[in-house]
Structures are given as structure tokens and as C-alpha cells.
Amino acid sequence: xxxxxxxxxxxxxxxxxxxxxxxxxxxxxxxxxxxxxxxxxxxxxxxxxxxxxxxxxxxxxxxxxxxxxxxxxxxxxxxxxxxxxxxxxxxxxxxxxxxxxxxxxxxxxxxxxxxxxxxxxxxxxxxxxxxxxxxxxxxxxxxxxxxxxxxxxxxxxxxxxxxxxxxxxxxxxxxxxxxxxxxxxxxxxxxxxxxxxxxxxxxxxxxxxxxxxxxxxxxxxxxxxxxxxxxxxxxxxxxxxxxxxxxxxxxxxxxxxxxxxxxxxxxxxxxxxxxxxxxxxxxxxxxxxxxxxxxxxxxxxxxxxxxxxxxxxxxxxxxxxxxxxxxxxxxxxxxxxxxxxxxxxxxxxxxxxxxxxxxxxxxxxxxxxxxxxxxxxxxxxxxxxxxxxxxxxxxxxxxxxxxxxxxxxxxxxxxxxxxxxxxxxxxxxxxxxxx
Numbered sequence: 001x002x003x004x005x006x007x008x009x010x011x012x013x014x015x016x017x018x019x020x021x022x023x024x025x026x027x028x029x030x031x032x033x034x035x036x037x038x039x040x041x042x043x044x045x046x047x048x049x050x051x052x053x054x055x056x057x058x059x060x061x062x063x064x065x066x067x068x069x070x071x072x073x074x075x076x077x078x079x080x081x082x083x084x085x086x087x088x089x090x091x092x093x094x095x096x097x098x099x100x101x102x103x104x105x106x107x108x109x110x111x112x113x114x115x116x117x118x119x120x121x122x123x124x125x126x127x128x129x130x131x132x133x134x135x136x137x138x139x140x141x142x143x144x145x146x147x148x149x150x151x152x153x154x155x156x157x158x159x160x161x162x163x164x165x166x167x168x169x170x171x172x173x174x175x176x177x178x179x180x181x182x183x184x185x186x187x188x189x190x191x192x193x194x195x196x197x198x199x200x201x202x203x204x205x206x207x208x209x210x211x212x213x214x215x216x217x218x219x220x221x222x223x224x225x226x227x228x229x230x231x232x233x234x235x236x237x238x239x240x241x242x243x244x245x246x247x248x249x250x251x252x253x254x255x256x257x258x259x260x261x262x263x264x265x266x267x268x269x270x271x272x273x274x275x276x277x278x279x280x281x282x283x284x285x286x287x288x289x290x291x292x293x294x295x296x297x298x299x300x301x302x303x304x305x306x307x308x309x310x311x312x313x314x315x316x317x318x319x320x321x322x323x324x325x326x327x328x329x330x331x332x333x334x335x336x337x338x339x340x341x342x343x344x345x346x347x348x349x350x351x352x353x354x355x356x357x358x359x360x361x362x363x364x365x366x367x368x369x370x371x372x373x374x375x376x377x378x379x380x381x382x383x384x385x386x387x388x389x390x391x392x393x394x395x396x397x398x399x400x401x402x403x404x405x406x407x408x409x410x411x412x413x414x415x416x417x418x419x420x421x422x423x424x425x426x427x428x429x430x431x432x433x434x435x
């Protein structure tokens with residue numbers, strides 16, 4: 001085909017323009033990469049050279065990082081311009097296990113987002129007086145087993161506040177506090193994680209005014225074996241825990257992979273837990289599950305230390321608002337149980353209990369009052385599946401659980417002035433400290 005001179009000139013001009021645009025785009029991409037590298041270099045330098053009392057301000061913008069950040073200096077604050085304005089993106093991360101790893105006390109981080117880390121988004125290890133406020137952690141591709149395990153992850157900490165955060169897409173727990181003491185988790189939102197909020201092997205935690213929805217399990221209070229500290233004394237209250245029915249996408253073989261989809265609140269092997277004044281609704285397996293270590297899918301004699309207490313004891317459920325739930329359990333045996341006991345259109349009661357108790361603690365054939373599972377919650381029902389009896393004596397008798405327990409004291413952080421304890425609460429706290 002013969003091309004006219006005029007068309008040939010136009011074609012040459014178009015090719016020249018395209019080449020010019022490509023060169024400009026390449027130059028822009030190079031400049032952007034240079035800017036990202038310079039920002040990362042400067043931020044790493046600030047974290048390494050930080051001194052107690054420093055405030056590291058990160059302005060509004062989206063910043064691409066390809067390696068983990070770390071801080072090992074006490075008394076530092078990291079502050080952005082807002083969780084939707086200052087965004088640290090680790091989408092192209094090639095080095096490190098976390099987004100930000102902190103080994104320090106008197107640490108505050110606020111007003112920024114951490115996205116798409118290879119592993120955990122924000123881990124704070126072995127610090128005291130920790131404030132994690134108005135932080136968003138998210139895997140932007142949506143729920144996936146390939147996402148990092150933990151979003152917000154303080155572990156072995158003391159006096160810790162997690163508030164106003166958003167956690168989305170973690171393949172284990174969106175907000176996890178483990179092996180810690182004196183903890184408040186409030187005003188957060190956890191969505192599309194395997195576990196929305198998890199309190200594990202922690203002593204003294206208040207979990208309130210949170211929203212947990214679209215997770216596999218909404219709020220978990222667990223004790224795991226082979227850890228330095230067993231947990232107890234957690235209050236879960238004034239939360240909205242609804243429609244936690246997302247399929248479990250946890251890594252096979254991990255404890256969280258055993259959580260059935262449709263779990264509202266799950267208590268496993270933990271003692272002295274209060275569940276009260278929550279709105280709990282439409283969790284398809286059960287609104288509340290109380291279980292022993294023996295009912296967990298990760299149970300193994302070989303991996304359990306001798307002094308580990310596998311039984312949940314001193315559980316008090318009261319004054320919650322329950323709606324729906326239990327209509328489509330994520331377990332074939334539970335599905336069959338639901339149909340057998342409550343018909344095709346029925347549902348399991350609000351509280352599902354495996355029925356396991358420590359028979360060595362029985363007095364005259366009964367558990368001491370302070371170790372019972374007590375329910376004072378209007379028309380809420382219970383089903384005891386009789387794990388220890390081989391599921392032969394399944395019961396819905398609420399009478400054995402019509403009791404009340406001494407209420408736990410409020411958790412108070414020295415640096416948190418939002419809520420001061422009443423005289424009664426302070427007295428209760430003193431009694432616990434003396435014990």
C-alpha cells in the first residue's frame with residue numbers, strides 16, 4: 001500500500017509526539033521513584049536518629065515503601081495528617097516482615113494508614129504506655145489468605161490504648177492484643193478479617209464501643225498454651241457485633257483457622273470474662289460461643305504445657321441485646337443439631353457452650369459459684385452440646401446458668417483521662433490487686 005507524503009508526514013509527527021510523551025512519562029516515573037526512595041531514606045533516618053520526646057510528622061500524601069520500618073527509642077510520637085490522608089503503602093515491599101515494628105515504651109502513633117504489608121502491619125513489642133490512635137491498617141485487595149496475619153498488634157505490652165482505628169483484611173486478627181496487661185480497646189472498627197478483635201493471654205482488658213462486622217469471628221477472648229502468661233479478667237461491652245459471617249481465610253493449621261464463620265463473641269479457655277450491654281446480631285453460627293481448648297480445632301496433647309488451664313471459668317453474660325443468629329452454623333454437626341433440635345427454620349440459641357468443665361474443681365458435684373457460666377440476659381437461651389459426654393446429653397436448660405457473678409473492675413490507664421473509676425470500681429480494683 002502506498003502512503004501519501006502528507007499522511008507520511010502526519011505519521012512521523014504522531015510517532016514523534018508518542019515518543020516524546022513516553023519519554024516524559026518515563027521521566028515522571030523516574031522522578032516519582034526517586035521521590036519515594038528519598039522519602040523512605042529520610043523516614044528511616046528519622047526513626048534511627050530519634051530521641052525521647054521527638055515527634056515525627058508525616059505530611060499528607062501517599063508514600064510507597066519497599067522495606068520495613070523500625071523504632072527502638074522510648075518516648076517518640078509518629079503522627080500523620082489523618083488515616084485517609086497520610087498513607088504508607090507497602091504494596092511493593094521486598095524486605096522485612098512488618099510494616100512498622102516498635103520495640104519501645106511511651107510510644108504514640110496516630111493519624112495515618114498502613115497498607116498492603118507482606119506481614120503484620122503495625123507490631124509493638126514489649127513496651128509500656130502505648131497509644132495507637134486513629135490508625136487504619138488495610139490490605140486493599142480484600143480478604144485473602146496471602147494477606148499479613150495481624151493488623152494492629154501490640155504484644156507483651158503494659159498500659160496500652162487502641163482507639164479510633166480501622167482494621168481491614170487481616171488473615172488472622174485485625175486488632176490483636178496478646179500477652180499484655182492493662183489494656184483498653186475502644187471506638188475501633190474491624191471488618192473483613194478472620195478475627196475482628198482478639199484479646200489473647202492478656203490480664204485486665206476493657207473492650208468497648210467497637211464495631212465488629214463481616215469478619216469470620218467478631219470479638220475473641222482466648223487463652224493459648226505454651227505462652228508465658230495465662231490471661232483473665234476481660235470486659236466486652238457496649239460493642240456492635242453483627243453479621244460476622246465471612247468465610248474463614250486463615251492459614252491452615254493456625255488456631256484462627258478453626259473459628260467457624262458466623263461467630264459473634266468467642267471465649268476459649270479464658271477466665272473471668274464479662275459480656276454485657278452489647279448489640280449482638282445475625283451471626284450465623286452463634287452470637288456467643290463459650291468453649292474449652294478441647295473443642296478447638298487446633299487442640300493437641302503434645303503441644304500443651306502441663307499447667308495450662310483449658311476451661312473457660314467465671315463467664316458472665318448479661319444485659320445484651322440479641323437479634324437473629326444461629327440460623328446457619330458453619331459446621332456439619334452443628335447444622336444437624338440445629339435441624340434436630342429446632343427444625344429447618346429454627347436457629348441455635350444465642351449462647352453455644354461446649355459444656356466442658358474441670359471435674360477436679362467440683363465441690364459436692366458442682367462448680368464453685370465464681371467459676372460458673374452465668375447468664376442474666378432476659379430471654380436469651382443456651383445450648384450445652386455435652387462435649388465431655390460424647391454429645392449424648394445435649395441440653396437447653398438455662399436454669400443451671402441463672403446466676404450472677406461479682407463484676408470486674410474498670411481498666412484505668414494513668415495517661416487516659418476519658419474515664420475515671422468510681423469509688424466502687426476502685427475498691428474492686430484494689431481487691432483484685434491484693435489478691
